[in-house]
Amino acid sequence: MFHIREATRDDNEALLQLESQSPQGTGISIIIDRDDYFYRSRLHDNSKVLIAEEHGNLVGIMAYAIKDILIEGQRERAAYFYDLRGEATYRRSMKRGLFRLWRTAVEGMEAEGASFIYGHVKVDNNDSMNIATKIGAQPIAAFDILSLPSLRGKASDLDPHLDELDKEAEKIGTLVGTRNLKPCDYPDAYMRGAELGFLRGIYRIEQGNSMAQLSAWDLSSIYKGRVLRMPLSLRLLGGVLNPISRVLPVIRIPRVGEQMTYLQLFDPIYTGKNGLKLLKSLIQQMRKLAHSNGFDIITLFKYCDDPLAHLPKFFPQEVLHYNTMALPLAGGTLPEKPFYLDIRDI
16 A cells, blocks of 8 residues: 655654665765764654655655745745655656655645656756656756865965854845745754854955855765765776875865765855955865864855855865756746755755
């Protein structure tokens, strides 16, 4: 018998086991080792995790959050979907249960008044992209994740600007403007992040009329990444650089099977003619700060067409590509670029 219900804390271990069957990517393949499956849901005020069971066995998961966001400067309700998972053998057998799970979630989203659904899918996550496409979702934007190893060296003494966090968050909100998908309760993401101990700080460097800043987030207490597969070229490069990185400020590349901790960087913004140069310098300082605090990797998130910042180039670097997929509900229409990348969605 097939059954759909809302997950409870008692389901945590079973959910984590199913998550372990869902690596992301085909080039570099990564799995997330969580301690708490519900950590993403706790970042949202209105969220739900649905699970599908067949003959008492967990075969599917889908989570979503209902959000009030800005579309063309006006308040609108949207549903953000995440953690769409299927048990490996069940998924391969092409049973229709996972689509029933999706339809049940959509009914809940519509009941909450959402006018459209959106979610983020790694471009080379073929299973998730196929499912999203089959249910009618389409890509509306793309964003990149710049991934760099932390770097040995003396970290600069940067001010995290946590003393007046509400004012700092409002400043960022002003710079972002009325970007589509921006949450109406914008500063709350920063305040909630600080309350949960995830926000490390808002870091900034200035030079004349130029400025660069970003925010740093640490969720290593509840999840870590683990590389399942990576290209031979990176494995060979790691074999050369990793021994050197123990004594010199060169990058260290994680080995296949090794757990990694991340310092995640959001809201990159720069102004002035030297802004991009300052952002690159700030990222380099964050790499050293990450290393001194025991992080293996830093990741920086940015929509490809974000007018507030471009991605500086490093060597070597890894850039992961994601699509924002969306589907209108109840006669609604899809928003247009540029978008804001909500920290709580990642």
